[in-house]
Amino acid sequence: MQANISTRLLYAFAALAELxxxxxxxxxxxxxxxxxxxxxxxxxxxxxxxxxERDTRKVTLTPEGELFAEAVRSLLAEIESAFDDMxxxxxxxxxxxxxxxxxxxxxxxxxxxxxEYKKLYPAVAVTLHDALSDQCLSLLRQGKADIVLTAPGxxxxxxxxxxxxxxxxxxxxxxxxxxxxxxxxxxTDLAGQEVIHLAKSSSVRQHVDILLREVRAIHxxxxxxxxxxxxxxxxxGLGISLVPELTLFQFRQMDLxxxxxxxxxxxxxxxxxxxDQPLSIAAKAMLDLIEERIGSASALRK
Numbered sequence: 001m002q003a004n005i006s007t008r009l010l011y012a013f014a015a016l017a018e019l020x021x022x023x024x025x026x027x028x029x030x031x032x033x034x035x036x037x038x039x040x041x042x043x044x045x046x047x048x049x050x051x052x053e054r055d056t057r058k059v060t061l062t063p064e065g066e067l068f069a070e071a072v073r074s075l076l077a078e079i080e081s082a083f084d085d086m087x088x089x090x091x092x093x094x095x096x097x098x099x100x101x102x103x104x105x106x107x108x109x110x111x112x113x114x115x116e117y118k119k120l121y122p123a124v125a126v127t128l129h130d131a132l133s134d135q136c137l138s139l140l141r142q143g144k145a146d147i148v149l150t151a152p153g154x155x156x157x158x159x160x161x162x163x164x165x166x167x168x169x170x171x172x173x174x175x176x177x178x179x180x181x182x183x184x185x186x187x188t189d190l191a192g193q194e195v196i197h198l199a200k201s202s203s204v205r206q207h208v209d210i211l212l213r214e215v216r217a218i219h220x221x222x223x224x225x226x227x228x229x230x231x232x233x234x235x236x237g238l239g240i241s242l243v244p245e246l247t248l249f250q251f252r253q254m255d256l257x258x259x260x261x262x263x264x265x266x267x268x269x270x271x272x273x274x275x276d277q278p279l280s281i282a283a284k285a286m287l288d289l290i291e292e293r294i295g296s297a298s299a300l301r302k
Contacts, residue, residue: 095282106130151203194239
């Protein structure tokens with residue numbers, strides 16, 4: 001049976017079942033007594049049986065009405081709970097958002113943004129995944145991440161993406177290195193320098209290879225996975241390195257010098273999300289804050 005019953009009819013029934021008085025039930029439903037009577041008759045017609053016994057003095061539920069009242073109370077409670085839950089999600093009093101980002105962003109920039117987000121929306125659960133680009137995109141593909149912040153690559157094409165900011169490169173070296181005294185380093189200044197590299201799979205390395213394409217720099221023999229390892233090697237005078245601005249916090253901890261590199265080559269940082277799935281209200285609020293903080297900071301540097 002496919003019933004054609006509106007919630008208005010159910011609320012009218014619930015009011016009459018509780019108050020057992022047409023006039024008072026009509027007042028609660030903000031309608032007239034005659035209109036309430038019409039609604040109850042329509043409901044009984046849809047149900048296929050009488051739900052109330054009426055006489056001039058009182059209104060009582062029939063046995064079938066008692067059974068129906070129990071079901072109606074449960075149904076109305078579920079409907080109201082659903083609306084309350086949705087109101088909480090819309091007001092960001094509930095919800096969840098998951099962000100996957102390159103380690104440089106996950107460690108520097110995003111924690112501050114997440115802390116600000118949690119102050120604004122303390123009941124929203126936030127998850128942060130720090131991973132290299134391919135793993136970030138895999139999390140997005142599996143639905144385990146809502147937003148990904150990563151560098152460009154061939155795997156990005158299946159998703160919706162846009163440039164969030166551009167990350168300029170810096171030379172990092174020890175204080176006693178000859179290039180440490182320069183205010184700006186040119187690519188040609190790197191000729192003959194021993195360079196400590198990140199692994200070929202990293203987005204940083206791919207840009208550095210392009211930067212050094214026409215310069216006779218010396219490969220130090222070191223290709224490592226982590227920026228902390230690069231910093232340790234540089235601090236021991238085993239070479240210099242070229243890294244994006246967003247990673248410099250790793251090198252300041254070692255009291256190394258960072259000198260801007262004059263070059264058009266920058267590492268784009270992309271905001272990536274799935275094409276076939278709109279962001280939740282909680283995730284959209286996170287994205288807006290990321291764009292406001294990281295995107296506007298990048299614009300000010302230009």
